[in-house]
Amino acid sequence: MKAQQQLRKRHPLESLGVKMARRGDIRIERLQDRLTPTVPFPHRHDFYQIVIVHSSQGWHEIDFAKYPVKGSQFFLIKPGQMHGWKLSARSKGFVIEYTEESFNKNFVGNAKLAQHSRQIPDHFKIPKGHRLFSAIFLELMEQEFKNQGDNYELSLQNYLSLILLEALRLTQAADRQIAESDDTVTQFTDLVEEHFQAHHQVEFYAKHLGMSAKTLSAKVQKSLGPSAKEYILNRCLLEAKRMLSYSDLGISEIGYSLGFDDPNYFSRFLKKNMKISAGKFRRTPRKP
CATH class of the missing domain: 1.10.10.60 (Homeodomain-like)
Incomplete structure (x- = not known):
């Protein structure tokens, strides 16, 4: 594929990941299982991708910011953004992927959270000792995705809602974006x-x-x-x-x-x- 064709293409949720997910699903997988992408870097998605890094070495570039990766960090790639990374083989963390259709429309607050995802910065450092983005919390979410028991979709929505709300709070975007949305x-x-x-x-x-x-x-x-x-x-x-x-x-x-x-x-x-x-x-x- 020529460079300009690769640039214009937005890869769907179905084209990435270890486990198949459809548009509207919420997928969470281990970062160490996603280090080599199915689609060559750099590329862009038509969905949101959260990358929570617990330990790694390397870099992650989103559009025109190239971030050195070291320690606990949070990345959010929005639909249409170009990104690529080069991370060490011993990297640990989680990748969460979702679309605006991933939230139950009956819960208006949750549905709007997907839209407010656009206002979360592409990158921020996770405070030391922070529990919501910890491996323990994310492993619980991962088990819901793997086991797919009764009402697992609703459970995944609630896990993701907590993660997005916390990201908005930590980046001081919550009051600005949620209090008076138009x-x-x-x-x-x-x-x-x-x-x-x-x-x-x-x-x-x-x-x-x-x-x-x-x-x-x-x-x-x-x-x-x-x-x-x-x-x-x-x-x-x-x-x-x-x-x-x-x-x-x-x-x-x-x-x-x-x-x-x-x-x-x-x-x-x-x-x-x-x-x-x-x-x-x-x-x-x-x-x-």
């Missing part, structure tokens, strides 16, 4: 993910959501920080950086694929936001 913002980010390559104007998304561009931008800025326009362009920038790093497409080709018809404008857009030229960004190795 479904409009979630719908907006979903629409951007689907249409950002063709539509850069706030008016397009506002029309789909049945409101003015000004109202939409105010809601987005209150919840996420950047304005709606900034959010759209930031998403274009992220994809451009991915394509510069992981594909062999020319800079103009990348611009055209992201809806920038003027190659000169696209080059200026990249340099303004990356602080270096696209060519230099592509040649610069990413360091931990």
